[in-house]
Amino acid sequence: MTRYSFNPGEIFSLLDVPYVIEQVIDVNVHTLSIDEGAKSVFKVDELLAHFSRGELKFLSSEELAASGQHKPSEPHVERSLSDFPQNVQMRAIRKWKFLTAICPDGRLGYPRAAVIELLDKTWTQLDPQYRGDRPPSPQSFYRWRSQWVWSNFDIRALVDKWELRGQRPTVLPEKLVELIEEGVDKIYLTPQRESFRETLDWIQSEIEKENRHRAPEQALPAVTRRMLNRIVAHIDRYAILKARYGTRYAQDATRIYGKGPLCTRPLERVEVDHTPLDIIVVDSSTGLLLGRPWITVMIDAFSRMIVGVHISFRSPSVRSVLRCLKNAILPKTYVKERFAKVNGEWDAYGLIDQLVCDNGLEFHAKDLEAACAQLGTHLIYCPTRSPQMKGRVERVLKTLNYGLVHLQPGTTFATYDKPPRHTEVR
Structure with a gap:
């Protein structure tokens, strides 16, 4: 059972009226009504008489908050130790006997070795009906003590919660x-x-x-x-x-994907790849069908900035890779001169430390290897069928098609089952 006493700060309900104890002087208990704020003085014997008749009940702060506007509630009947089966009661009393023998006030100031000796000594002195086959382990004793202290020394906290266990699984033939x-x-x-x-x-x-x-x-x-x-x-x-x-x-x-290699500066790791643009280009003056262009893109892994671009109507080759590499290395001072509507700067230039590519034939060409060796650029080939190894450029190419090209006249969309938008490009 939870222990209470008439101490300052305790809350109790007397005839469904909540009070908080302000101070206790001799046998007089000075209280404050929580509902009305009126101060009252009760004798200890008077409060004990109300408690024996069931008219006084101590409340915790949680119970007071849950009561809302402190309306009279139905009496709450707690489950006593005698309501449990006999074997459950015996196990709880056994735990309680060990606790009261070693730490009656809840304080445990012994090292682990001393606790083991005290458990053995207490076990030999216990009544055989509570003793059990062997002394409890220190881990079990520490767990009992924690449950007992946190419940304000209520023995019901030591009851095994066997009713909360699930059913045994059915064993199939x-x-x-x-x-x-x-x-x-x-x-x-x-x-x-x-x-x-x-x-x-x-x-x-x-x-x-x-x-x-x-x-x-x-x-x-x-x-x-x-x-x-x-x-x-x-x-x-x-x-x-x-x-x-x-x-x-x-x-x-x-597969579990990680963040990939960590880059510490720009142009330390650059990824390159090609893709056909989902658009059909038509000459506006002659009406001739020029076809679908291919785009080669290089993107910096540290800044996520596109550092080089090459667009051509020819299939990807070592020439398109070298031209994209040249565009990535050289400064882009021509952008504002050739494209007057561009307001920003394209400050992307310089030598590349690592160039990450897939296993296409154009990336294994001797001309590309010779050019990278002369520039001091290391060619890194991803494993076959592993586009996630250069996911930044893959993401950029998809965004380019879905976010820009599919909104333009003449797009073929990602699949050919949708009719293209036949509009001349001016």
Whole structure:
């Protein structure tokens, strides 16, 4: 039971009126009404008489706040220790005896070795009905003490919360588990990617065949979707994706991506790639179809600024890479002269330390390797089918098509099933 006393700061409810104790002088308790603010003086014997009749109840600050406007509430009956089963009561009393013998006031000023000795000594002195098979471990004793002190030395805090435990899982028959696992392997984990419904039907068919050779009392129960889910949940996600979609898909779906290499200055790491622009260019004077242009872009990994661009109607080659590299290295002082509407500066120039590219043939050309060797630029090739290794330039190229080109006349969009916008480019 929680302990209370008539001390300054304590809150109690007398005849459904909340009071706070301001001070205690001898046998007089000076209180303040929380509702009306009126001061009152009660005798200790008078308050004890009200308490014995159930008219006085001590309140915590949480109970006072939960009472709202302090309306009379229905009496709250707390669960006493006698309401628990006998074996639960015995275990709680056993813990309480160890606590009161070693730290009756809740204070524990002994080292761990001394606590072990005190536990052994107390265990030998206990009544056999509370002793148990062996002394409790120090960890268990520390846990009991924490629960006991935080509950204001209420023995009910030592009661085992057995009623809060979940039910024991149902153990399936071994043969039923084998049939479920076999159905998962043969039907679900296949490139045909059959559904749970197809898997359940196959398993149920096998169960019916098995039950024909069994006595009625030994028949296997029908399989449910919950049983199947429980079996599949224990299979690694990578193994499921690999069996149903292939190794490549499983690796991409389960790969953990990080931030990538850390750059400390501009032009330390530059990524390059090509893409065809989703637009058809038509000559405005002759009406001839010029085709879809290709764009080569170099982007700085530190500043996320595009440092070089090359656009051509020819397919990507080492020439387009070298021209884009030249544009990245040289200053762009011509921008405002050639494009009067541009207001900002394009301050991107200088030698590149690392040039990151994929495994296209144009990036393995000897001319590019010779040029990078002369400039002191290190060529870094990403693993095959790993666009995430140069994700910055991949993101820029996608944004360029989806955010700009698809809004222009003559766009083909990302797929060719949409009609292009046939408008002459002026």
